[in-house]
Amino acid sequence: MNHPTDPSILIAAVHARAVNVPLEYPVRTSVGVIATAPLVLIDLHASDGSIGRAYLFTYTPLALEATRQMVTALGEVLKGQPLAPFDLDRLLAQRLRLLGRTGLAGMACAGLDMAAWDALAVARGLPLVELLGGRRRPIAAYDSHSLDGVELGVQRAERAVAQGFGAIKTKVGYATLAEDLRVVRALRQAIGDDTQLLVDYNQGLAGPEAVRRIHALEGEGIGWVEEPTLQEDYAGHARIRAQVRLPIQMGENWCGPDEMAKALEAGACDLVMPDAMKIGGVTGWLRAAALAQARGLPMSSHIFHEVSVHLLAVTPTCHLLERMDLAGPVLTEPLAFENGSAIAPPQPGTGIAWNEEAVRRFEVRAC
Template sequence: MSASVPAIRSVTARGLVVPIARPVKTAFSTIDAAPMVLIDVATDQGVTGRSYIFAYAKLTVKPLVHLIEEIGRELVGKPVAPFDLMKAMDAKFRLLGWQGLVGMAVSGLDMAYWDALGQIAGRPLAELLGGAPRPIKAYDSYGVVDPIADERALRRSLEQGFRGIKIKGGDGDAANDERVVKGVRALLGPDIALMIDFNQSLDPAEAGRRIARLAPYDLHWIEEPVPQENLSGHAKVRETSPTPIQAGENWWFPRGFAEAIAAGASDFIMPDLMKCGGVTGWLQVAAQAEAANIPMSSHLFAEASAHMLAVTPSAHWLEFLDFARVILAHPAEIIDGTVTARGPGLGLEWNEAAVATYLVS
């Protein structure tokens, strides 16, 4: 192997449950802490690539750690060549399929490979991919809110310069959704983008009724109104919706996006780096979005997403939901409502004291 091509020396995964400043209530449950897995891919050039993934539930933390380290044992000695490694993973898991935990593990590893390559080059990932870090317009992402009880928090978001706010819906009836949206719109004023996320909680008929009821409040998008796998349902809702439909955080790898785009499932798309195939998968999805003229936003992972949106032709919004702040030495910063990517690589460095505090034994 050429001395200029790094090889994988080891893969380490650590599970954490991290406190978050603002619990996120959805139509189904409340996220009051962030189950996470940190991934470290050490190379033979003395550089360690880092990434993290969000496990969604505490019960998946340990299985993800085990899965990543088992995959990692087979990667030792292989060149850090993300496209080749993704092709190998596709072949390895083709019969099993890689939605779910396998897909999360593969995507997380891919992000760590690219971080290592950026560090070795001494450049932010956005530069390595042919672009440059730049301020990316961000929206502040909330769970279910109450316009009165959460007024102070919402005003704080405006003071930070956010030009967009997302809230959750679907936890009550249509009248409750309208009450909340009406109150938040009055608080924000007409010039702030307001999005609502139903987290797949409605059927197409009910989604159509609620969207029509909320139309007077000038929503920027309606997110995941129906179950993510129901592409025809999304397309049906989109046909009659006066508000753009947003989806994609739960579509898996570039093939999933190709199917959704072909079905006409949404006006906008928002890949999740942990589900679309990491950096490698994102690049392919971004090419699809550009070809279809679809605005593309991010889901979670603000630090890495700022790099990817900087090289995405149809870049739209960056979601800011700061789950990782506690365990990062240099958390993402909001400046005038924007996030700018930092390097080298993804710009991730662990706060090891915090990691030790929240480690899952």
């Protein structure tokens, strides 16, 4: 085998498959319900035999085939290129200059970036975190829940506390403020005072209503309020932030570090939580982490916990890892959590490997 840094290690092929995976609990939000996890599974083959794997989450099955095709098409652009992720990122940026790297194109680029980094780490025989210059260490996580109401919400919260999680997140934005408070207070009673309680409005409120509801939550021991209004309204978030005492969290919908920079310049948030897919994969995450470090902002993750556990370990302002298992049913070894934390697995790469029997069961083939 060639030395991993040898430029003769090239990208030989990229394969993409679509699956629609069941969720233990549907993801209920104030703006809609995600009943299943539609995923595009990526296998990037290098000329030395290394394989890099990653997945994309398309939110709706309607986007599965289009995303799979975009990954396949951009994979053809990368064939024959050296396995050098920063160079690949520049190449894709150049090829998509006129179209832009947002939407499905941006997601596809991020998936290829994550797969390329995974392949490079496999080629070097290192876990991704070590390839990036960090070390495997426990990363504190929060258990991420939905708009569950009181009965299911309390049941899930008690289970999370029993599993050792020091923080849970619930989605709010019920029809009335009274219902928000009823759920939040029931969860607080269930988890006690030592467990952090985080809330997420999923962009569901207009500015004045967001201020009203957040003021009402200020005596409930809330750790952060996530996306109270439209995520692209950075000025609106800044106005809300100026009028409330609770920390404002956002970032899962930033499409690349440039959008993150605009939000930070507007003073839109106290905390940041990029999404590994939307921020631009490993390469985009590293750039985002530098922006957070420059402003001293705690940085958490949004879904994709298999890769995020590696990335947070090299993030200077590392805060919390989101535990939300989207891909577990199609993985041979889902990421393990112990006492409310996760550690990047010791095998080379990210540790993502497909359970092929499950992939066949949940695969969605183009008509």
